[in-house]
Amino acid sequence: MSTGLLTATLRNYMRCLPLLKPSHCSRVVHCSSLVAPTRSRTTLFAPFKTVPSESSNHFQSMKRCLSDNSEKKTVKVQFIDRDGDSFIVDAKIGENLMKVAHQHDIDLEGACEGTLSCCTCHLVVHPDWYDQLGSEPCEDELDMLDMAYGLTDTSRLGCQVVVRENFEGLVVRIPPYEPQYT
């Protein structure tokens, strides 16, 4: 991606963040600050966002105790949800981003359960990261993405992006719902 294009995409990305306060935006853009999270709803809410379900962190850590060796490595990935709240989660390498979101109770749909037949797992990848995902959307993914609301140049379907080792610090955003008009 050329610098000019990148700036344009970045601007586009920022424009699609109407719900984010400026402080959030800067936190999102300077994603290197990930390791030392600023005072944000992230730090307030993320640790409490667990429910006693199979997908919860609690369950995960229990499982980890039971089968430590088989447990895959994880990287930290940041999801920004529709309300602009951001969540830094441990994403298992080899898992797709939709599953990662579900495992951490992040509100991302996935109506067709990862079979490339809807576009409800639409994610907007931070422009700095788009070229580092290690895969380009295939024709079928582009076909489904074309139906997604809020499509951007760095849009992907969450179920098609598989977490890789270099994803440490990745930032993705769940685009807001299309508003209702009267």
Added chain:
Amino acid sequence: MFSGRFLCSKCPKFSRLLSSYKVAVVGSGPAGFYTTQELLKSPSHQFSVDIFEKSAVPFGLVRFGVAPDHPEVKNCISTFEEIAARPNVRFLGNVAVGYDVTVEELLRKYHVVVLAYGAGSDNKLGIPGEGAAGCYTSSQFVGWFNGVPQHSSLNPNLSGENVAIVGHGNVALDCARIIAAPLPHLEKTDIAEHAVECLRRRGVRNVNLLGRRGVMQFQGTIKEVREFTKLSGVRLSVDSDNIEQIRSVLPKIPRPKKRLTDLLLKHSSPPPASPDDISICIKFGWTPLEIKTDDKGHVRSIVLRKNLISGDMMSPDITPTDHTLEMSCSCVITSIGYKVLQLPGVPFCHLTNSIPENLSRVLERRGGARVPGLYTSGWARRGSDGVLATTITDSANTAQSILEDLEGGVRSVEEGGDVCEILRERGVAMVTFQKWQEIDTLEREKGREKGKPREKLVCYQDVLNER
């Protein structure tokens, strides 16, 4: 009718946090289930939700609309099953709201009533010959191959060589694909067995998809168009004027429209057909004038008028010309969208064929006062427009309006007295989710014998009688 009786009583925040609201959802399609899901996600309110469904079986168009060769789309059913399994959610099938129980009665018993009953009636062309033997609406035709009980005996005439489908939307593409697809593509799906039997005897060679406007006004989506290019024994072609003019616009338009138009144009000069191929031809710029019948009253041809498409190709001028064409065919399917039906007791604007609403809140009339507690969602709100993703968005927006209103205060409703008691008194044979699961199991078993995911029952009476 909706005045006065339901006074808003502001309740203090503390009690509101503890109270549980009763919600009635009318319709068990995606809008009904996803609105329920969105409400149940709320951290500050508790809900108990009753989902009423006119049919004996749940899931609306996911069961009865989505094409059998798109099983992945139906995966959303597992989410619906999870929702229905919640202790605070009840499915009440075989209950036609507005008839078995009125919306007014529901508003008396539930804090919130959500109208998610879809768009249940076909649009009509309004031309002579419509409805003749051999002319079917898309809901009849789709219902037939998808095992809708009342359409299971449609037995459409697919013995002739030529079929005309009016409309350029995804439903038209679904119908064309089911007619033309090689049988092995269909046999292992949950398509109704009577449809496979009929398709085995088909004599169809040409399917013409007729649109009144231009290529850039095509309503179908790219995945559905591309599917034709991947089916063996099917040859896709596109017949349109203005090809060069459209090509010249392509660089300036957004990616989705560009890719779709590109694909369509690619097929405006397709490779020669092999003699065994079934031809799918998407024709642009034709308005149907009349469906002609033979002396037995069976469809014989469709008469079309050519339209001149000019000006800006993105929003062209469509001018009728004198040029007409009589296209011979023995089967016509009209696939021109669906209409929302009025439910007795619910405000309705006949001008726009819609429920008057503002951000999902039902109004007494357009621009009028609100009907407290009454909301709408999905196709019942927006008309027959949009895929599942759109319906999910719609449901989230409806839930958002409901939650906002609950912050402001809650209508008081009658204490106690389950709606099921009224329904039982009226002799309504309700179907519970558990009963549906019995039907589901039976359908899967019947399907397994044939190597299909399920064989849909077209009569539920036997199962329902085992009470």
